[in-house]
Every structure is written in structure tokens, then in C-alpha cells.
Amino acid sequence: MQVDQALVLDQVTKKYGDFTAVDALSFAVRTGEVFGFLGGNGAGKTTSLRMVLDIIRPTAGSISVLGRAPGRENAPFLGFLPEERGLYRTMSAIDTIVYFGRLKGMTAGDARTEGLALLDRFGLSANVKSTVDKLSKGMAQKVQLATAVVNSPRLLILDEPFSGLDPVNQGLLEDEIRRASAKGATVVFSTHVMQHAERLCDRLLLLARGAKKFEGNLDEARALLPARLTVTSRQSLAGVAGVADCTPQGEGDAGWQDWAITLRPGASSGDLLEHCSATGIALRRFEERRASLHDVFLHMVGTEEPVK
Template sequence: MQADQALVLDQVTKRYGDFTAVDALSFAVRTGEVFGFLGGNGAGKTTSLRMVLDIIRPTAGNISVLGRAPGRENAPFLGFLPEERGLYRTMSAIDTIVYFGRLKGMSAGDARTEGLALLDRFGLSANAKSTMDKLSKGMAQKVQLATAVVNSPRLLILDEPFSGLDPVNQGLLEDEIRNASATGATVVFSTHVMQHAERLCDRLLLLARGRKKFEGNLDEARALLPARLNVTARQQLDGLPGVADCSGGPDTGDGWRDYAVTLEPGATAGGLLEYCTTNGIALRRFEERRASLHDVFLHMVGSGEPAQ
């Protein structure tokens, strides 16, 4: 493991009988980056993260967490927000945060001080002594988030963290991910909601049926799809060099028509524009459409894997 790598999986496989949940998965997360672990339901995301946390053991392969093997000794340096939320219902909000801080090696005083600061930041100062069963779902989710970050973890792992959150709390969570990264933490989060990954990730991995389909940054992911253009022209663009597909709308009555153009692999928007200019093809609009991460996901894994 290199010094700038916070997490490494090397040919990690997890089997349950004849079923392979994770299949020879290898990737590395650099120190300080926000890394998106993306895939549809059942892709193997949660299984992979549980192996990182030593909740389950891999069938084969190696895992390095902050330069160590997975294990309890990593607890002081990790933060974890599970997909399935659950806290002790009769424990107060602040006592819950202190309890988790203590599990991570913090002193009771330090955990309480940091816990109160987190509750204040999350708008829950007045609810510090309220028991969990008296809090709304959104409030309880904020407390659970506080338990994950109370120890200022070096590696913060969030499993489907946006699941069930309303838009306000989704925004708060995005802010906390950015804050953790800005203060030096490495953040790994799994999701099947591509918009969050587009806004937050330095790099990402696409997982389907336990296998890695892609690892890289957003621009590299978008480059996997052929370029697409919105063009308004006076003539049909089918058959032009580099054009793979062209569908046009109705004539506007003045000879102009809108076209949706897909380029061939390797062809560029600049190349097509230059051809049109030098060959006298009249254009009124020429816009490149940036592929979304959702488009990339469907291209890489097909429509059989759900994503939003």
C-alpha cells in the first residue's frame, strides 16, 4: 500500500455458497479524496464495505485500511454510517453520541464536548437531552450522523447515506461530506443516486453484480460515451464524417430543423463543427450535451441495474 492510499482492496471476493456477492474486486482510495462507490441494489456495495469494516471476512483477497488489515484496532480512526439506521430508543441524543465516541476510544469529556458541538451545528441543541424515541426521523438521522463523525475520523464510510433523507437533510449531509474532506478525512460513500456522486466525488467506482465496471473521475466516466450534440441546421446531417446517428424534429417553417446528433467513437464536436464550417453547412445552434453519470451507468451496466 502506498503512503497516499487510505483504502486498498486487492482481488477481494466474497462468496455465500454458490453465490458470489463480490467478484475479484480491486480498487484504491487516495488519502483525502471523496470516493463514490456506485451501483444498483444488490451490486455488492454493502458487502464490500462490511469487509472493510471487518464485520464480515472476505473469501479471498486482501484489504488494507489506513495501512493496516481490517480490525477493531482501526476503530479510533474510522467513522461509519450504516444503511440500516438504528439507535437505542431510550438513550438521549447526547448520551448516544458520547457512547459511540467512547467505543472509538474518546474520553467521555471529549466525546460530550464534540457531541454538543455537533448537535449545535445540526440545529439540535435544544434536543440534546431528548431520548431517541421522542425525536423525529430526520432528527434521529442527524444524531446517527453525529455518531459517525464525533471522533473526527481519518476514514469516513457512509453506506447509502442519503436513503430516506428529505432534501434539507440531504443538503446537510452533502455539507458534512465536504466538511470532512476539507479537514483532511478520506470519505467513501455508496449510493445508487447518481446526482449526489456527480456533485461530491473526486473519483468513483461503478459496480455491477459484484464486479468493477469502471474506476476514475467524472470526466473519464463521461468520456466512455460517444459525444452528443444539439444542432440546428438547414440540411440533414446524416452521413457527415463522424456522425453515427442523427434524428431531427419538424421543420420550423423557415428551413431550419433541430437535430439530436450522436457522434461515432473517437469523433469530436470540434471536428464536426470544422467540417460544417468549411463545407458551407449553415448552423444556427451547435451545443454539446454533457452525459450525466446516470447515462454512463446505464451504458456500462445496462437497464437491469436500477439507478436514480
């Protein structure tokens, strides 16, 4: 069954005694999109994903996974890579993948065929029969990733998937996320590393202390902050419509001065450039600094700082 929304949380709350880990959280993930679930450590990301997977139950609210309630019957359609990695150390790489494939309803033959193809793609064709305890940490992480995608899931959930990966394996994981999305899967991944989200996400959610602070795409997130420009001109642009602040930078050079400009909310750099052209203000430099997702996070969340 195809649904327009692969995942929906509606006013989901999880309490542990007097502590609220997730606070009335509502959001929807569209079918086929890559959705970033972003927040600092302790923001409630893992708790939320565990409720989606029916590992724990919400205190209040409802969850829809591929049009159904969370539960074991969703296993054939889901892939999950937990933050806390763990495999059976005495089981071979291929047997590990087959085992997880069988748990998701695959036949042993189909799971082995797909598992061998994954190991080959991950550069582990020479380690098919190696036991997990004989693999390096990076190799074992690749095997764990293979267990998450062996069934070509319709909904792939990755909890802090980049944690502990070296740059090469981070790139491999990003490629796998793009590959799964290209095949039609919906991908939800949590992270506190903003750069991965900037490169991968169609939309994202910012979470802090269990509560949603923002949901939308990257451009919408950046629009939450005023535009900042570096302009080199012979005169200050303070007082020009749309300019909130114009501060000189450095000593200047032969009459030219660098200015750090902050625009007012809703003002555009294009309008300012048009004004300079129409009024004859000479410019030698006009650069806009787009807000990063890290900037937005700090603006929305404050001291709960993520990793850049």
C-alpha cells in the same frame, strides 16, 4: 501514519455457498478524496464495505485500511454510517454521541464537547437531552450522523447515507461530506442515487452483480458514451467525419431543421463545429448534451437500473 492510499481492495471475493456476492473486486481510494461506490440494489456494495470494516471476512483477496489490515485497532480513525440505522432509543442524543466517541477511543470530555458542537451545527441544540425515541426520524438520523463523525475520522465510510432523508437533510449530509473532505478525511460512500455522486465525487466505481464495471472520474465515465448534439442547420450533417448518426427532429422552420446528432467514439463536438465554420455550414443552434452518470450506469450495467 499517513498513507497515499486510504483504502485498497485486491482481488476481494466473498461467497455464500454457491452465490458470489463480491467477485474479484480490486480498487484503490486515494487519501483525501471523495470516492463514490455506486451500484443498484444487490450489487455488492454493503458486503464490500462490511469486509472493509471487518464485520465479515472475505473468502479470498486482501484489504488494506489506512495501511493496515481491517480490525478493531482501526476504530479511532474510522467513521461509519450504516445503511440500516439503529440507536439506543432510551439514550439521550448527547449520551449517544459520547458513547460512540468512547468506543472510538475518545475521552468522555472530548466526545461531549464535539458532540455538543455537532448537535448545534445540526440544529439540535434544544434536543441535547432528548431521548432518541422522542426525536423525529430526521432528528435521529442527524444524531446517527454525529456518531459517525464525532472522532473526526481519517476514513469516513457511509453506506447508502441518503436513503430515507428528506431534501433538507440530504443537503446537510452533502455539506458534512464536503466538510470532512476539506478537513483532510477520505470519504467513501455507497449509493444508487447518481445525482449525489455527480455533485460530490472526485472518483467513482460502478459495481454490478459483485463485479467492477468502471473506476475513474466523472469525465472519464461520461467519455464511455458517444457525444450527442442538437444542431439546427439548413442541411444534414450526415456523412461528415465523426458523425455516426444525424436524425431530423420535427418539421423544420423556414428551411431550418433540428438534427439529433450522435458522434463516433473519439470524435469531439469542437471538431464538428470547426468543420461547419470552415465549410460554411450555417448554424442557428449547436448544443451538446453531456451524458449523465445515470446514462453511463445504464450503458455499463443495462437492466440493473439505479435511481435517478
